[in-house]
Amino acid sequence: MIRDITIGQYYPADSIVHKLDPRVKIVCTMLYLISLFMFRSVAGYALCTVFLAVIIRLSKIPFKFITKGLKPIILLLMITLVFNLFFTSGGNVLVSVRILKITDEGLRASVYMGLRLVYLIVGSSLMTLTTTPNALTDGIESLLRPLNKIKVPVHEIAMMMSIALRFIPILLEETDKIMKAQIARGADLESGSIIERAKSMIPILVPLFVSAFRRANDLAMAMEARCYRGGDGRTKMKPLVYKRRDYVAYVITIVYCIILVLVGRYVPFKIWIF
Amino acid sequence: MSMIKTDKLIYEYAKLDDEGNVIGTNRAIDAVDLEVEPGQFVAILGHNGSGKSTLAKQLNAILTPTEGTVWVAGRNTKEPENIWDVRQSAGMVFQNPDNQIIGTVVEEDVGFGPENLGVPTDEIWTRVEESLKKVGMIEYRHHSPNKLSGGQKQRVAIAGVIAMRPQCIVLDEPTAMLDPNGRKEVLRTVEELRKKEKVTVILITHYMEEVVGADRVIVMDKGSIVMEGSPKRIFSRVEELKKYRLDVPQATLLAYELQKKGVKLPDGILSTEELVEALCQLN
Known part of the structure; x- marks a missing residue:
């Protein structure tokens, strides 16, 4: 069981995603996770699926390895699906067995919720798979540095x-x-x-x-x-320096978010395949 | 100026009862006078509880004297403003290889010391490379320390210390947790460093075989220095060494027993080769 969890594991490979600055990866992952909740349309799902697929492709991590990380959350996923399926109110009844009713709203909610959950896990495990734990801590340290001012x-x-x-x-x-x-x-x-x-x-x-x-x-x-005396006056062997590819990654992620918000706002909500 | 000098050094551990009140003291070091010249290889021998590890910690200002004074490169360890200079000039390698490696990658661990000293980034890289080359671990620079053998880990720890450019290295039983191969590996590294870099080495151990190459051997018992001299002189006093519960190298012991039985062998035979040589000379 413990071996199956890929969140927090590092998958060594030589890819552009691996080479990105950890700060970029942390911030962009956050943005992506938030973006998953910014829309409720098929077009939105299509967009974030494509975005995720492209990044997985770029990261050179085998797809199988990523899906392995989903195994431990299958139970959670099932519970979410069942709850959304049966307990979403409204919509037209599709099937009804005694008190249990499946409505088209419920079906939609459950599929959407399930997809969101899967994307959340895949998105965040993609970050840890492509970043060494040390780079990750360095990134977090540097991102949180402003908190130093309030004595954190x-x-x-x-x-x-x-x-x-x-x-x-x-x-x-x-x-x-x-x-x-x-x-x-x-x-x-x-x-x-x-x-x-x-x-x-x-x-x-x-x-x-x-x-x-x-x-x-x-x-x-x-x-x-070895003369450790806290963070003051300490230099870094591997300081974090933004390169061009890091800025490009920021721009791409922000453009993606903007498009997604626009799609969520202007593409009609009720497009549904059924 | 001597590298290390102690003057009537006394250190006492406080004995505590269950509530944490001091009920007495335990004298770990008792009036030790020691002087080590730059470039010397000094070995400190002693049985468990002889105070040798406590003495090592004094040389790095991890502990400070209860009474008396310790000077490292001319700096008194009791002055708080000297602490970091003292720790930089007397690097320390500990017994357990796992518990002294901080980095998750070999090269990051070696860089830890220089980072703490505020060395600029470029210079850290040159120092890391240099130190790893000196201990012969450069090809492992990107490895995780968890996957190395005990001897290799200990060599990484030594690299981490020399990256701080100390004038003196104190090794506190660096081989106690290693297998025979790892032990040889570490001792060979120390020997090379001493010859090529001319650093002062203080080796604390209870394996007598390891001190054969030392310039000077100091034997400690119950917190005081009881014997001092060249390895040859020390090892010829087999009876005394036994009294301090130290294991004499097999070759030395055999030579001693033969001498007692009337075989004419020279004093202070340290290695098997020497013994063989001496025995062949007899005919």
Whole structure:
């Protein structure tokens, strides 16, 4: 299950999307996600589908890899579809079984909602798939820098995020080790009710936390020994610098948003395939 | 000017009860006088709890003396305004390779120190490249540290320290968590650095084999220096070393036992080759 989640994973490839500045990718992804809620017409859907498809193509990430990321949300998707299908009021009744009615409004709402959800996931996972976690934190740090003025410790937050990312695989390995050690001592982690299984996690979590704290302590010392003293007076090995392609990406995304808003406003709402 | 000088250095850990009140002190270092000249390779040996790691932390101003003084490159570690200069001039490599690598990519980790020092971007890149070449890890620059072996991680950590251009490197049991191959790898790197770059090296360890190449060996026990001298001189005092619970290298031990049984061997044999040589000379 955990392996299926592609959100937050990085897919190394040599593409124009990979090379974009992380700030551009973050801002454009935000704009895209907002744009998904700016229209209610078939033309709008067509437009954002094409936009997304073009970017996926440019990113050179296999389509299969992206759809794999949708697996964990299938349940959520189903629930959304069912709710919208049966509980949207108004419209002409298409099918009715006892109290359950399917109306054309309901069908439309559920298809639209489902598509939106899928695009939301694909759009945001596209960002993380094409950006290394470090570049992502750098981007977030630089975008949030204005918050420094109201005393938000932006640099520290970004540093914490990148260290957390570095330690995820180490702690996973450690969890595995502790689990094996406890199984070797006769711990039963598989059988029993949910509550029993949750209880059996305690002998794994306690040593894991102890070791995580010890690691944190060591790491803090190592950082201090290498003269770390917060964000002030620090230079960057890889400073973020906008290039031409980054400006082009901004312009394209903004043009896309404007067209989408215009489509949403002037193309009649009630175009429907059925 | 000596690289490192300590004068009657004393350090005490506070003992706390369950509520966090101080109920006593534990003296980890007891009146240590130490002087290290620039370019020297000094090895500090000692059993667990002998105070050797605490001493290492004193040299990097991670801990400051309870009493006495430590000077690193002429700067007193007790003065708060000296802390960053001290840490820059005495770089430190720790025991656990995983817990001292900060970056998610090898080259970013090596750049971490210079970034903290406020070195301009271009210069960071030259320093990173240079340091990675010096430890022989340049082909791994774009790798994730998680996928490296222990010895490689430790070499990256050493590169991270030398990228700060220290005059002195303190290695606190850098090989304790490594397999024999990794251990050799790290020691070879340290040896090369010392020869080519003329940096002062202070190696803290409890493996006696590792200190054979040192200019000077210091043995610590219960917070004080109990033996000091060249490796040959130290290793010829086998009985004393055993008293401090240190393992004497096998070749030295064998030579010592043979000597006791009346075989005429020279004192202070350190390696297997030397022993073989000496034994062949007998006939």
